Amino acid sequence: MTFERGNIAVADVRLGEQTELCNGVLLVDKKRLAEFLLSRDDNITSCLISLARPGDSTRILCVKDVVQPGCKVWGQGPGEGRRHVLENVAIVTCGKIVGYQEGIIDMSGTGALYSPFSRTFNVVLDIAVVSGLTPHQHEETIRNAGLVAADFLGETTRALRPDTIQTFSAQEDQPVSSHLPRVVYIYMLLSQGLLHDTYIFGRNAREGLPRTIEPLMLLDGAITSGNCVSACDKNTTWHHQNNPVLRELFRRHGRDLDFGGVVLTTEPVSLAVKESSAQKTIILVRELQAKGVILSKEGFGNPDADQMLLTRGLEQIGIKVVAITDEFAGADGFSQSLADSAMEADGVVSVGNANERVLLPPMEELLGPIRDLSRLAGAWPHSLHKDGSLEVELQAIIGATNELGMQRLSCREV
Numbered sequence: 422m423t424f425e426r427g428n429i430a431v432a433d434v435r436l437g438e439q440t441e442l443c444n445g446v447l448l449v450d451k452k453r454l455a456e457f458l459l460s461r462d463d464n465i466t467s468c469l470i471s472l473a474r475p476g477d478s479t480r481i482l483c484v485k486d487v488v489q490p491g492c493k494v495w496g497q498g499p500g501e502g503r504r505h506v507l508e509n510v511a512i513v514t515c516g517k518i519v520g521y522q523e524g525i526i527d528m529s530g531t532g533a534l535y536s537p538f539s540r541t542f543n544v545v546l547d548i549a550v551v552s553g554l555t556p557h558q559h560e561e562t563i564r565n566a567g568l569v570a571a572d573f574l575g576e577t578t579r580a581l582r583p584d585t586i587q588t589f590s591a592q593e594d595q596p597v598s599s600h601l602p603r604v605v606y607i608y609m610l611l612s613q614g615l616l617h618d619t620y621i622f623g624r625n626a627r628e629g630l631p632r633t634i635e636p637l638m639l640l641d642g643a644i645t646s647g648n649c650v651s652a653c654d655k656n657t658t659w660h661h662q663n664n665p666v667l668r669e670l671f672r673r674h675g676r677d678l679d680f681g682g683v684v685l686t687t688e689p690v691s692l693a694v695k696e697s698s699a700q701k702t703i704i705l706v707r708e709l710q711a712k713g714v715i716l717s718k719e720g721f722g723n724p725d726a727d728q729m730l731l732t733r734g735l736e737q738i739g740i741k742v743v744a745i746t747d748e749f750a751g752a753d754g755f756s757q758s759l760a761d762s763a764m765e766a767d768g769v770v771s772v773g774n775a776n777e778r779v780l781l782p783p784m785e786e787l788l789g790p791i792r793d794l795s796r797l798a799g800a801w802p803h804s805l806h807k808d809g810s811l812e813v814e815l816q817a818i819i820g821a822t823n824e825l826g827m828q829r830l831s832c833r834e835v
Contacts, residue, residue, distance in 0.1 A: 422591040424637040425503040427494065427583030431510050434472055434542040442577040447510060449544060454573055458546070461569055464554060464562040469547040471788050473513070473528050475540050480781075480811075481526040482789030483797070484819050485514040485560070486646050487538055487657040488567045490574035493641070499622070500637035503586075505578035511541040511659055512574070514567040515789040516548040518796055519559050519616065524652020524819040525781075525797070525811075532781040535821040535829055538659075545788050546570060560616055564647050567658070589640055589671050592680050603681040605711035606670055607702060608639075609718040609727060611648050611656070612687040617720070619656075620645040621685065631686035631702040633709070639667055639683065650720040651798045653775045653814075653821040654747050660820070665827050666717055666745075681709045686731075688724040699730040706740065716744040718824050721775070725760040736765035743768040747822035750774045752814070773822040773830040775799070775815050783809030 430445060437448030451470035458468050473479045489506055496502015513526065526538045533539035548563050610619040612626040619626040621634075621643055634643070644661040667683070674680035686702040689695055706714060714735055718728050725746070732742045744766060748758030754774055795802050799817030806812065815821040820828055 422501055422637060424500055424589045424640055426587045426589070426640065427503055427505040428508045428585045428587065429505055429578050429581055430508050430584045431542060434474065434510060434544065436472065440574065440577060442581065447507065447542070447574070447577065449574065454570060457573055458566050458569060462562055462565065464550050464558065465548060465566060466551055467549045468566070471545045471547070473526070473543040473545055473788065475528060475542070477528040478785035479528040480532070480784040480787050481513055481515055481543065481545055482787060482791060483515045483518050483523045483793050484526055484652065484789070485516065485519065485523055485563050486567050487659040487819065488512040488571040489659050489662045490571040492572065492575035492579050494579060499641045499643055500635050504641055505575070505581065505583060507574065507578060509541055510574070511538055511543050512567050512570045513538065513543045513545045514548060514563050515545060516563060517790055518793040519556050519649055523649060523797060524655065525813070525817050526819050527781055527784065530782040530784070531779055532818055535779070535815060535818045537820050537827060537829065544570070544574065547789055556616055560647060560649065564645065568645065589637055591635070591637060592674060592682065595675050597675040597679045601675070601677065601679040602712045603679040603710055604670065604713045604715060605681040605706050605709050606666060606683045607706065607714055607716045607731060608683055608685050609688055609716070609724065610644070610685060611650055611719040611724065613690050613723065616649040618647045620647050626685070626687060627689070631684055631698055631705055633705055634683055634685050636667060636671070636683045639664065651775065651816050652819045653799070653816045654720055654824050655819065656719045656823065656825060657819070660823060660825055660827055663827065664825055666715055666825055670715070681711050684709070688718065688720065688727045690723060695727055695730060699727065699734055702731060703734045703738070706735065707738070711740055713741045714743070716742055717826070718746060721747060721749055722760045729761045729763040729766060732766045733763040741768065742766070743770060745770045745772060745824050745826055747772045747824055748774045749776050751776050752778050770826070772824060772826060772828055773815065775822045777815045778812060779815060781811040781813065
């Protein structure tokens with residue numbers, strides 16, 4: 422079983438009279454795209470489409486999700502065949518606040534240092550919905566609009582020859598030395614309800630997890646974000662499409678490790694369900710004969726308990742764990758940074774302190790609802806200064822402390 426990803430480089434994105442990719446420039450017919458989105462969902466009343474390029478003096482507010490455009494070129498099912506994707510391009514959905522934990526993308530200035538989406542050409546959809554929708558209906562409407570728009574732009578790649586092709590093969594098709602350590606990836610998915618949900622092939626992750634999954638399916642876009650967790654550690658759909666942990670495991674399989682598979686697991690809310698889910702996950706990991714585990718997560722606070730339950734349980738049966746997490750250690754960095762801990766958690770990678778405060782400079786263009794700015798997690802009533810500058814915690818910036826390790830923060834010894 423083989424999956425190919427055809428990467429098509431984009432040097433610029435512009436508005437045009439039709440949607441096409443020509444000589445590295447993606448033209449977007451915003452009128453046709455808006456009409457297409459409105460025709461697909463009666464819950465959408467309007468869609469304002471704008472472009473945000475790297476280096477622009479632009480701030481995107483109340484971001485719901487980010488999606489990489491692409492299309493399946495050939496293949497019978499998920500995880501096989503070829504998918505073409507537009508490199509350097511993202512669909513960014515925003516609009517009236519839904520869950521209070523949406524975020525900011527700055528295309529230049531201090532804020533651009535923290536988000537990966539300051540470096541992508543962003544097609545921004547500012548979506549308004551009909552009145553009377555429940556928060557879940559509102560979220561679903563905007564989530565689906567982002568996916569539809571990504572397919573719409575992705576169709577421009579169908580007949581093109583990719584600039585590069587990455588080929589991924591199922592692990593069982595690649596014999597490896599028995600001396601290499603067998604490493605399994607536990608992929609924790611936010612699945613708490615209350616607008617904190619993730620979807621697998623369109624099905625809510627609260628149903629049917631934990632479970633193993635063919636890793637190639639994940640590379641083919643099996644997971645969609647549907648949550649309003651704090652922006653800093655939200656795994657957007659784009660993050661799931663480009664998961665760096667998964668890619669690195671494929672790259673190193675047969676070289677210095679034996680990639681043993683992926684276990685998807687939940688981040689539920691009640692202690693009893695957490696304990697049950699952790700035990701089921703550990704059984705699956707043992708069945709995969711793991712010697713070591715990489716454990717990523719999404720969100721903070723409540724999910725810290727899930728990560729520590731898994732770490733403790735695995736370490737106690739002799740399976741080494743490396744956990745990836747961010748911290749909420751207060752603005753000064755001296756507060757307790759995790760809601761839960763375990764003595765067995767002696768291999769933890771921190772991706773940053775989400776409570777760190779930053780001052781973002783004024784921007785010439787604001788996309789999205791400025792009136793909802795102070796309601797974002799990581800902001801406060803006086804975050805917006807009179808000169809247009811903005812003081813927030815990293816918590817407010819999309820992807821600033823991403824717990825898949827796809828963020829721009831780094832550290833050095835002092």
